[in-house]
Amino acid sequence: MSRSFRAMKGTRDLLPNETIRWRQLETVIHDTMKAWSYGEIRTPVFEMTELFARSVGEESDIVSKQMYTFTDQSKNSLTLRPELTAPTMRAYIQHNLARDGALTKLYYMDTLFRQERPQAGRMRQFSQFGAEAIGSPHPEQDAEVISLICAILNKLGVINLEVVINSIGSAHSRDRYRDELVNFLTPLKNQLSETSQRRLDTNPLRILDTSDEGEQAILADAPDIMEFLDGEDLSHFEELQDHLTEFGIDFRRDKSLVRGLDYYTRTTFEITSPNVGAQSALCGGGRYDDLIAQLGGKPTPAVGFAAGIERILIAAGEHKETSLEGVSVYVVTVSDNTRSAAAKLADNLRQNGVTASFDTLRRSVKAQLREANRLSSSHAVFLGDDELNSGSVEVKELDSGLQSKVAIEEIISHFTID
């Protein structure tokens, strides 16, 4: 086994028994997005590296150490997308989607790439779906986006969810807070971890979501961002909470919820599940009112989320096998003389929309029936010399074991009219 190829670290194959669940989940997502009037967008797997550096932030972990970056033959620095909000906004600007209306609602479902050490719920190639509502600065839009992901998770049967929200303010109020936080932490600098000390210069807000207990104790006395939000930030945050309550969504406010992407303004949120292991975030999102302008578009407010499909599948747990419904026929070849007749019959059934199989291993009747059983076929059709001579075949209903004769001319209608 050591000599054969295997899927690269952090990637995996989805085998037929798993793709069934994936399809079910994808169907729920597409249907719900449609019901909420979000249109699907699909963007290329790679983009200019600069797009992510500018939007996600040079200092973010994603850009500083997790990207699959390469140089193409034209010496362009390209990167396999590590997230999908920036590419979606790039496309929004490039195609001037704003002309279609004051509000543009987009969703995506695709694979992303981050070069991290894999663990439960974290892969190097992974899948996300997400929604972006572009054009509305108002809190009801934030609430709609949050209720959208909650609706999808509910439909998927994911339970034990926790919705956590916070506001990190708009750019100017956040700047004032950042200065204050730096003032507070600088005298305590030598009590901070190495990475936090570095972040004090590069991205002080990120220190807030440390998991180090000593640092958490220090931060307990740190200034609260709520005290620095301006009036509009505050009312936005309060209205968001009112709307969530109206939607019947339970949530918790966590002032340490900062998130690792630089483009957020005001609302940030996360939905977590305890059943995934350490990687408990199923969904993360927030408002990013400045991003489109940063990427060269007309200043346009927007809010969205991204959710991890692998994590959702883990959180949803095992689902009972949904057995195949409807008719499926196994044509049993009883004698060597009837091989081509059996193949032809199966083909004829398929042409008429009936799921059908026949034996290509030249196995015994017993083995063919075992195969029919393994395939969960609903019926077996026996085709041997007697049947060819008499012009009628034996049709056996596999659940009940009942068997009857059906004229060959009527076999198609026998299964299609059922």
Added chain:
RNA sequence: GUGGGGGUAGCUCAGUUGGUUAGAGCUCCAGGUUGUGGCCCUGGUGGCCGCGGGUUCAAGUCCCGUCCCUCACCCCA
């Protein structure tokens, strides 16, 4: 990048203080019905015991190295 756990049949795993031809369950294949499945019975296929080196009369078992998987830290979906 840093830790913990683990690599024996397709899958899940057992394998004693080193000791003959390395085991079980499930799966798969075949037979038990000269043309009839599931359940049951019988038999069979399938192993560089992750890889390399060392110790020993003898290594799946002990030692060293190495690769891979996995969980966790960091961070995130």
